[in-house]
Amino acid sequence: MTRKTPRVLIARPMPPAVMARAETLFDVENRDNNAPMSGSEMRSALALYDGIMPTLGDRFTADIFAEFGRPRCKMLANFGVGYNHIDVAAARDHGVTVSNTPGAVTDATADIAMTLLLMSARRTAEGERLVRSGNWAGWHPTQMLGLHVSGKTVGIIGMGRIGQAIAQRCHFGFGMQVLYANRSHKEVDFPARQVSLTDLAEHSDIVVVAVPGGAETRHMIGSTFFNTMQDHAHFINIARGDVVDEAALIDALQAGRIGGAGLDVYEFEPEVPQALTRLDNVTLLPHLGTAALEVRTAMGMLALDNLQAFFDGETPPNAV
Structure with a gap:
């Protein structure tokens, strides 16, 4: 039959x-x-x-x-x-x-994480808006000074396939020191140190979130984490929007408690709060992680x- x-x-x-x-x-x-x-x-x-x-x-x-x-x-x-x-x-x-x-999805998502990392640290979205506005007055030595990422410390939250791919790019591409917070230890072919979430927030120049979404990770990043970050540090999220307490992130950005943020996902996606879109110290992408x-x-x-x-x-x- x-x-x-x-x-x-x-x-x-x-x-x-x-x-x-x-x-x-x-x-x-x-x-x-x-x-x-x-x-x-x-x-x-x-x-x-x-x-x-x-x-x-x-x-x-x-x-x-x-x-x-x-x-x-x-x-x-x-x-x-x-x-x-x-x-x-x-x-x-x-x-x-x-x-x-x-x-x-691993490499494409890791690439978007690096895109956001560089865009946020070097203020490229802000600079592109300046050029398009017609208000750029020309180069000068203190124009739009950002964070030089080479040799800095990156903290990866979630060291699965995507987290490891991001860490590899940071270490081998930019000579960055790698910290990671994960439920279990990971054996990788480059130096990487497992730390607590608090230690990661305290010692990272750039934080990248790469954990799965779900009840276990909802709002795992909130005001306590942002208050622990260094004031020059940048926060990157390519995971799921509700991993982050978006209101706490907005508060940290508005108050200048962190250096900036790069987001590809949002807590109530596709809704993006005006409080975020009005800020110059955040780079916003429309969930491009796998968009190739x-x-x-x-x-x-x-x-x-x-x-x-x-x-x-x-x-x-x-x-x-």
């Missing part, structure tokens, strides 16, 4: 190569909308499809699963490494497997690998 082709919903428009492959594997419906799925859309999708490729913003909470015993959908192949928008325990309780796309065609294509292919393995009766390579 011929197996029925699984019916799969892809929750966002994808790179062409991803869609082309998906259509050879499954009976695909592509949701032609970049807004997060609504509650009714998610409930309908669980009832109508065998698999779903959701992504950031598609909040598959326990409430979404609550009206199902065992939904038709058996697989959520998340497009992205972070999956704190999916209640994995609730999914499991309802017979739904969840996977993600680690590996493909090759990377987004690779992420889509990993998600399809997970779906294909599941429907072939195998364990998805990136099940969570």
Whole structure:
């Protein structure tokens, strides 16, 4: 008996190569909308499809699963490494497997961390705004003096794949000393010292957050941390917005208690407070961490690998 082709919903428009492959594997419906799925859309999708490729913003909470015993959908192949928008325990309780796309995002996200690190320390976004405004009066010896990053100390919060990739770039590219705060010790091929979160805040010239999102890390960085940082130090977040108490960060920036910040993520994304957008000592990016065609294509292919393995009766390579 011929197996029925699984019916799969892809929750966002994808790179062409991803869609082309998906259509050879499954009976695909592509949701032609970049807004997060609504509650009714998610409930309908669980009832109508065998698999779903959701992504950031598609909040598959326990409430979404609550009206199902065992939904038709058996697989959520998340497009992205972070999956704190999916209640994995609730999914499991309802017979739904969840996977993600680690590996493909590591270098691209580390590169954005370095972009923000340099932009914040050297005040490049502020300088670009000055040139565009027409108010630049020309070079002078004390113009827009920033922080020279070579040889400084970087503190990495979260020493997983992405944290290690950032640390490598800082050490080998800029000769920086590496401190890190992590639940476990990490063996790496360069000098790196594990310290407490407090020691990291106190001794780092630049702090980079690279921990997963979720209940365990929500608001792990707040006023106490910012008050402990050196007043010239810069704070970079490429993790998840709610890891940081955004109000505490705004307060620290407004008061000049830290040197600056570079953000690719926000606590209530895509909402960015006017208090942040009005500040010159913060660099703001629109969640560009993995925004390269090759990377987004690779992420889509990993998600399809997970779906294909599941429907072939195998364990998805990136099940969570």
